[in-house]
Amino acid sequence: xxxxxxxxxxxxxxxxxxxxxxxxxxxxxxxxxxxxxxxxxxxxxxxxxxxxxxxxxxxxxxxxxxxxxxxxxxxxxxxxxxxxxxxxxxxxxxxxxxxxxxxxxxxxxxxxxxxxxxxxxxxxxxxxxxxxxxxxxxxxxxxxxxxxxxxxxxxxxxxxxxxxxxxxxxxxxxxxxxxxxxxxxxxxxxxxxxxxxxxxxxxxxxxxxxxxxxxxxxxxxxxxxxxxxxxxxxxxxxxxxxxxxxxxxxxxxxxxxxxxxxxxxxxxxxxxxxxxxxxxxxxxxxxxxxxxxxxxxxxxxxxxxxxxxxxxxxxxxxxxxxxxxxxxxxxxxxxxxxxxxxxxxxxxxxxxxxxxxxxxxxxxxxxxxxxxxxxxxxxxxxxxxxxxxxxxxxxxxxxxxx
Numbered sequence: 218x219x220x221x222x223x224x225x226x227x228x229x230x231x232x233x234x235x236x237x238x239x240x241x242x243x244x245x246x247x248x249x250x251x252x253x254x255x256x257x258x259x260x261x262x263x264x265x266x267x268x269x270x271x272x273x274x275x276x277x278x279x280x281x282x283x284x285x286x287x288x289x290x291x292x293x294x295x296x297x298x299x300x301x302x303x304x305x306x307x308x309x310x311x312x313x314x315x316x317x318x319x320x321x322x323x324x325x326x327x328x329x330x331x332x333x334x335x336x337x338x339x340x341x342x343x344x345x346x347x348x349x350x351x352x353x354x355x356x357x358x359x360x361x362x363x364x365x366x367x368x369x370x371x372x373x374x375x376x377x378x379x380x381x382x383x384x385x386x387x388x389x390x391x392x393x394x395x396x397x398x399x400x401x402x403x404x405x406x407x408x409x410x411x412x413x414x415x416x417x418x419x420x421x422x423x424x425x426x427x428x429x430x431x432x433x434x435x436x437x438x439x440x441x442x443x444x445x446x447x448x449x450x451x452x453x454x455x456x457x458x459x460x461x462x463x464x465x466x467x468x469x470x471x472x473x474x475x476x477x478x479x480x481x482x483x484x485x486x487x488x489x490x491x492x493x494x495x496x497x498x499x500x501x502x503x504x505x506x507x508x509x510x511x512x513x514x515x516x517x518x519x520x521x522x523x524x525x526x527x528x529x530x531x532x533x534x535x536x537x538x539x540x541x542x543x544x545x546x547x548x549x550x551x552x553x554x555x556x557x558x559x560x561x562x563x564x565x566x567x568x569x570x571x572x573x574x575x576x577x578x579x580x581x582x583x584x585x586x587x588x589x590x591x592x593x594x595x596x597x598x599x600x601x602x603x604x605x606x607x608x609x610x611x612x613x614x615x616x617x618x619x
Contacts, residue, residue: 229262229269249294249383250440251450254464263467265296265359268383271466280554282469286433287555287611289461290389291469292454295430297343299354299382299439300363304375307351314369315345315355316490316508318500322347325413327426329498330355332362333508337489337515340365341482344428346413354439356384359482369507381442387453388435388469390610391460396425396436398456410604419452421445430470432477432594432603471551475560478523478593483533484548484562485521492564494519494593518568523595525617526550526559526588529580537563537576537588544570547578557616559586560595589619 229246247268252260258274271294277285285291302311312319317330324347331342341360347353355362366377387395397404401417408414412427421444429435438453440446454462474481478494485493489512496517501509524531524547531550536543543566550561559580570576574590592598601607 228272229264231256231260231262249296249385250446251294251383251385253447254292254450254454255294255466258464260466266298266357268296268298270294270296273468274464274466277463277465279468279471279552282463282465283472283554285461285463285465286389286431286469286473288390289463290387290391290395290457291463291465292457293386293388293465293469295384295386297356297358297384299346299356299380299384300366301352301354301378301380302366302375303352303378304373305351306373306375307353310370310373310375311345311353311355312503313373313506314366316506317345317498318503319345319347320503324349325407327411327413327428331490331495331498332365333489333506333512335508335511337508337511338487339485339490339493339495342480342485344411344426346424346426348413348424354380354382383440383446384437385440385450385453386429386431386435386437387457388429388431388433390434390608391462392433392435393605395453395457395460395462399453410600419445419448421449423449429603430479431473432479432597432600433473434603434605434608468551471549472553472555472560475523475549475551475562476553476555476595477597478562478595480521480562481549484564486548488520488564489515491515491517492520494521520545520565520568521548521593522563522565522572523591523593524550524559524561524563524576524578524588525556525591525595525619526561526578526580526586527619528558529582529584529586530559531561531563531578531586531588532581532583535579537565537578539570539574539576544574544576550581553617555611555614556595557614558619559588561588562593563590565590 258276261273262269327346330345343357405414424439537545545565553560
């Protein structure tokens with residue numbers, strides 16, 4: 218690719234309508250129904266499932282977003298795409314189309330799952346909600362799954378549809394206090410990590426889940442065409458003011474999800490769940506799911522690690538060099554205000570180079586930095602924060618001393 222192309226970043230901008238000329242291509246870029254909140258802050262958007270998700274807002278710097286997530290509460294409109302699978306064979310079909318065993322997923326619960334190509338490589342991932350005995354929502358990350366479902370529907374008695382649901386994430390240590398304030402009536406009796414609840418906010422019935430992409434305490438609200446979406450959004454936003462709520466874009470999660478080992482598509486592209494470090498979600502005794510045959514003979518070891526970079530940010534896609542040999546590549550990266558170092562998710566070519574291996578990597582400023590392979594997650598390996606077992610709010614940085 219031409220070097221001048223690589224020197225630029227590309228974005229979608231909100232531009233006032235100046236005339237009535239046709240704009241068919243723009244119609245393929247769907248704004249979140251609460252994106253009016255972002256418009257005063259000169260937003261830049263990226264496409265995620267064909268939906269516009271805020272990449273940058275001028276109201277807050279990246280590091281400020283990070284600390285708002287760790288210390289207060291943030292409000293983020295996402296491009297996640299819920300797809301509904303329903304019908305008499307919904308349970309059987311879900312267990313066939315997704316790699317993780319769904320047979321023990323109870324109504325009112327959800328969990329992480331992913332779909333595979335027949336060669337065992339990951340298509341994309343998401344959170345699978347079981348709303349009823351015969352009804353699921355797969356709230357997917359970026360990627361094309363609807364056509365995949367339809368191509369493999371076969372004789373399963375199921376319906377596949379887009380229910381036109383939009384997702385907003387409320388995350389951070391004050392998120393549950395905010396939820397208590399906005400719910401009409403009683404707080405959900407059962408509200409564990411990965412629980413689903415139906416609640417009323419401002420008189421509007423909405424589905425919420427105790428999930429997110431931050432590995433912090435938090436919840437997500439699912440906004441349907443039947444809802445007065447603006448009323449729900451404004452109610453949450455106004456109630457959040459006393460907790461210091463902050464409107465954010467994608468950077469709010471980038472460092473935190475890398476630290477937590479939460480993968481994006483860039484991290485698991487062209488690899489199977491074992492290589493990506495997701496093998497513990499699989500049960501190969503499950504008789505039939507797409508990709509199983511290929512996984513039976515696959516290497517069951519993980520080739521995915523964390524990376525801490527001294528004084529810089531590793532450039533995405535660049536090689537890791539150890540003893541003058543290429544040993545892997547950077548899949549995603551950013552700066553951690555908490556650890557005060559660059560952090561990244563990397564894939565290693567062979568396991569001769571494991572935890573603690575010292576490497577060199579090119580940074581986003583094209584300088585060479587030293588770095589060290591580390592485990593994922595980088596801290597809070599038991600998930601005490603996201604489960605609400607550790608409610609202590611981080612006061613400031615804890616620099617990596619490596």
